[in-house]
Amino acid sequence: MTTPELGTDTPGLTVRCQENRAVSVRFRDRFSFDADSVHYAVELEAPGLTARNDEIVAWIWDRDLPSFLEELTAEFRRWDGERVWHTDNHDLTVAAVFRAGGHIGLTWTLRPWVRASGGWSASVTTVLEAGEQLSSLAADLRHFLAAEAR
Numbered sequence: 755m756t757t758p759e760l761g762t763d764t765p766g767l768t769v770r771c772q773e774n775r776a777v778s779v780r781f782r783d784r785f786s787f788d789a790d791s792v793h794y795a796v797e798l799e800a801p802g803l804t805a806r807n808d809e810i811v812a813w814i815w816d817r818d819l820p821s822f823l824e825e826l827t828a829e830f831r832r833w834d835g836e837r838v839w840h841t842d843n844h845d846l847t848v849a850a851v852f853r854a855g856g857h858i859g860l861t862w863t864l865r866p867w868v869r870a871s872g873g874w875s876a877s878v879t880t881v882l883e884a885g886e887q888l889s890s891l892a893a894d895l896r897h898f899l900a901a902e903a904r
Contacts, residue, residue: 767898769891771880772857776801779862779880781898783808790814792899796846798864798878805876807864810846812899819848820899823892826850826858827885858884 766782780797787793791813797806812818822839832852840847847863860882865875882888 767894769860769880769882771878772883772887773881774800777878777880779878781895784898794899796862796864798862798876800878803876803878805864805874807845807866809866810841811843813842816842818896818899819846820892820896822848822850823888823895827889827892852884853881856884857881858888 766780766784768781769779771777777800778798780799781794782797783795785793791811794810794812795806795808796810797804817839819839822837826837835851837850838847839850845864845866847865849861849863851859851861853859858881859879861877861879863875863877865873867873882891
């Protein structure tokens with residue numbers, strides 16, 4: 755389930771787990787230096803965990819996250835295994851698994867400084883309904899990434 759963050763200086767989007775509302779992924783602080791990329795922050799929260807990467811980059815020539823989610827939505831039948839999307843430098847990865855009852859488990863992993871010694875990673879899993887909730891998330895993310903930088 756997604757919730758736009760209204761009334762803030764910078765538009766944002768929160769994805770909450772349907773099974774545990776204390777688990778969330780937040781997209782915020784979107785900005786752009788040029789027409790080729792969009793930069794934004796992603797925060798993961800769960801009981802006992804808070805992680806943030808301030809510099810996720812989406813390039814216009816990459817397969818974007820909303821398109822990945824739209825492809826999952828189009829798969830109205832169950833699939834086997836895991837489907838994975840990641841940013842060009844792998845600092846944000848989303849792994850999708852079809853679950854019983856028409857739900858999708860999305861595991862969001864932040865891994866900044868992938869090649870750096872002492873790097874870290876953090877993950878949370880949100881569970882969403884495979885139809886309308888996943889479709890809404892894709893649309894909301896597309897709107898967030900396309901919004902005019904402030």
